Amino acid sequence: MTWRASAACLDSDTDFFVNSTSIGRGHHTRASEAPALKLCGVCEVTTECLDYALAVPEARDFGVWGGTTKGQRTKLRRQGGGHHALHSTGV
Numbered sequence: 207m208t209w210r211a212s213a214a215c216l217d218s219d220t221d222f223f224v225n226s227t228s229i230g231r232g233h234h235t236r237a238s239e240a241p242a243l244k245l246c247g248v249c250e251v252t253t254e255c256l257d258y259a260l261a262v263p264e265a266r267d268f269g270v271w272g273g274t275t276k277g278q279r280t281k282l283r284r285q286g287g288g289h290h291a292l293h294s295t296g297v
């Protein structure tokens with residue numbers, strides 16, 4: 207997952223990131239979705255991050271990934287799409 211080296215959240219030490227040893231990247235807590243989503247908005251690897259989150263259950267069902275919340279990813283999965291569906295439906 208080389209895209210992680212370019213993640214906007216990679217070196218973030220703000221309080222909305224919680225370390226995860228199981229996945230090896232930062233997670234965002236539900237209470238802090240807004241600032242996490244704002245950071246995703248300036249991230250260069252949002253597409254790669256979302257694709258990963260949709261493919262990996264440990265990521266898919268927790269926190270903010272690729273500019274989406276858990277609820278938004280659930281909706282995307284039901285629609286059968288990834289980042290392409292995200293941008294075409296405005297999720």
Ligand code: SF4
Nearest residue numbers: 213215246249255272
């Ligand atoms: S899209 Fe968001 S969660 Fe994913 S790497 Fe970028 S900043 Fe982190």
